[in-house]
Amino acid sequence: xxxxxxxxxxxxxxxxxxxxxxxxxxxxxxxLKMRRINRxxxxxSVLGFLGLISFMLFSTQTEKxxxxxxxxxxxxKNEVILKGKGVxxVxxVxxVxxVxxVxxxxxxxxxxxxxEDSKKLYATITTEKESKxxxxxxxxxxxxxxxxxxxxxxxxxxxxxxxxxLDHLVDHLKDDLKKEKKKLIKKKDSIDVVNFxxxxxxxxxxxPVFGISNxxxxxxxxxxxxxxxxxxxxxxxxxxxxxxxxxxxxxxxNVVFRATNRIxxxxxxxxxxxxxxxxxxxLSEFIPDVNPTNIIYNPGVEVxxxxxxxxxxxxxxxxxxxxxxxxMPFELKYRMFxxxxxxxxxxxxxxxxxxxxxxxxxxxxxxxxEIGKASNVLTTSTTLNIGLDxxxxxxxxxxxxxxxxxxxxxxxxxxxxxxxSPYNVGMHVGIGYKF
Amino acid sequence: MVIFKDIKKFKxxxxxxxWAKRVTVNVALQKFRKKSSIRFDDLEESKIPEEKVFIxxxxxxxxxxxLLSLIHKLPPQYQLIFNLYVLDEYSHKEIxxxxxxxxxxxKSNLSRARQLLKKEINTMKxxxx
Numbered sequence: 001x002x003x004x005x006x007x008x009x010x011x012x013x014x015x016x017x018x019x020x021x022x023x024x025x026x027x028x029x030x031x032l033k034m035r036r037i038n039r040x041x042x043x044x045s046v047l048g049f050l051g052l053i054s055f056m057l058f059s060t061q062t063e064k065x066x067x068x069x070x071x072x073x074x075x076x077k078n079e080v081i082l083k084g085k086g087v088x089x090v091x092x093v094x095x096v097x098x099v100x101x102v103x104x105x106x107x108x109x110x111x112x113x114x115x116e117d118s119k120k121l122y123a124t125i126t127t128e129k130e131s132k133x134x135x136x137x138x139x140x141x142x143x144x145x146x147x148x149x150x151x152x153x154x155x156x157x158x159x160x161x162x163x164x165x166l167d168h169l170v171d172h173l174k175d176d177l178k179k180e181k182k183k184l185i186k187k188k189d190s191i192d193v194v195n196f197x198x199x200x201x202x203x204x205x206x207x208p209v210f211g212i213s214n215x216x217x218x219x220x221x222x223x224x225x226x227x228x229x230x231x232x233x234x235x236x237x238x239x240x241x242x243x244x245x246x247x248x249x250x251x252x253x254n255v256v257f258r259a260t261n262r263i264x265x266x267x268x269x270x271x272x273x274x275x276x277x278x279x280x281x282x283l284s285e286f287i288p289d290v291n292p293t294n295i296i297y298n299p300g301v302e303v304x305x306x307x308x309x310x311x312x313x314x315x316x317x318x319x320x321x322x323x324x325x326x327x328m329p330f331e332l333k334y335r336m337f338x339x340x341x342x343x344x345x346x347x348x349x350x351x352x353x354x355x356x357x358x359x360x361x362x363x364x365x366x367x368x369x370e371i372g373k374a375s376n377v378l379t380t381s382t383t384l385n386i387g388l389d390x391x392x393x394x395x396x397x398x399x400x401x402x403x404x405x406x407x408x409x410x411x412x413x414x415x416x417x418x419x420x421s422p423y424n425v426g427m428h429v430g431i432g433y434k435f
Numbered sequence: 436m437v438i439f440k441d442i443k444k445f446k447x448x449x450x451x452x453x454w455a456k457r458v459t460v461n462v463a464l465q466k467f468r469k470k471s472s473i474r475f476d477d478l479e480e481s482k483i484p485e486e487k488v489f490i491x492x493x494x495x496x497x498x499x500x501x502l503l504s505l506i507h508k509l510p511p512q513y514q515l516i517f518n519l520y521v522l523d524e525y526s527h528k529e530i531x532x533x534x535x536x537x538x539x540x541x542k543s544n545l546s547r548a549r550q551l552l553k554k555e556i557n558t559m560k561x562x563x564x
Contacts, residue, residue: 011494
């Protein structure tokens, strides 16, 4: 039986052809439709997300443009400063150069606070294109700018975190160094104690001292019975005259006993002088009605003084008063800081004063003559002493000593209370011998 | 594989079955075009034999695998046109457009394919006898 060869092939293939169930195709098509819907949802989600990101970036850009209008044209020469030179060695900083067209001067990195630094950093980074061509940023495409902004912000954040890390590291180092310092101070104290114990045989120190001091008053004027007048020396009669303290010398010796590693006790004997000058007086040929009551004239002294020029004579003179005390201080010295060679001590204490010399001299251009003494100066008085003492140990035996002292006098005059007592500020130096 | 890969391109116009068939054919044609060595036999219209080729054989005596092996043994140009015309039921005009050949070429190559197949089937028949 003859057969068409085309039909032969068609029939044979149809026999072996397995067709999918008719229900399969609608199911596949339905699934594909669902897939299409899902794809649409996904597409819209992505578009929405991109829109949101673009909006946020645009908002940030607008805000930055408003807040930093002048910094857009900052040239490449502006610097990014990070804390510490060691930062240059950190690889993360090099990542800044990963941004195309962006250069950051890594050699100078900031010292200031991280948040301010990031702003500063942002302000100082500009595009290379901008700096080279001096073209405004607006000419670049919007998304290119956004991309650059994002990348730069990432770099800024990275540098911020790096700076924070370095700050933490520095803080830790500071803490460690402080602890180490405390340990060393303790160790040094212990060494000092050991040395102190070794030097127990040399706890005494005698220091011959020479110095100068200037005397002054704490108050210029005093009001008594409704009238204001200057507190003067040597007599109330000269209250209205100008008076001032003069520089005077001090000498003597200190004896220091080193009680502990830090505390010493010192005493001694000094000759201490207070000098005051009262000016604007005139010699008088006549005995005035009111004489200075606090001057005890020496025998044979006939001269008298007046506050106003005389009719016959108008020669101006001044009265120089010298009060010399023998001073015996009792002071404590506290060693604040120093080394085996150098020490600084705080001094506090008091002194007993015994009047040794009381003299008033009249001085003019022609004469200088002792005329008597003040009768209102008390024989004994005290001072309150505060000062700073510096010691330099020249050798195991010898020490150079220098001190600045402030001394407030009490019970100096009979007539005035302590409020108007004098004070003196002095400085003395001396070379002491330890034994 | 191509169908699964390009399923996103299915526009839901028409049935999925038809789309899948078109994809299959197109992939086959792409492969065919890559084989630039294939040359179709051009015959004059007058020399093209009549379309129908008959063979004396019982359908039950011949298997599908044998027929497939016969098709695979055909030269590529005959094989391609035979498949398109007989199995995929494209017309000569469509084949000529797809393969960018003339209708006559399509017809002549199909005729040669049929003759070769007939010859092979007859040979097989004689061997069985």
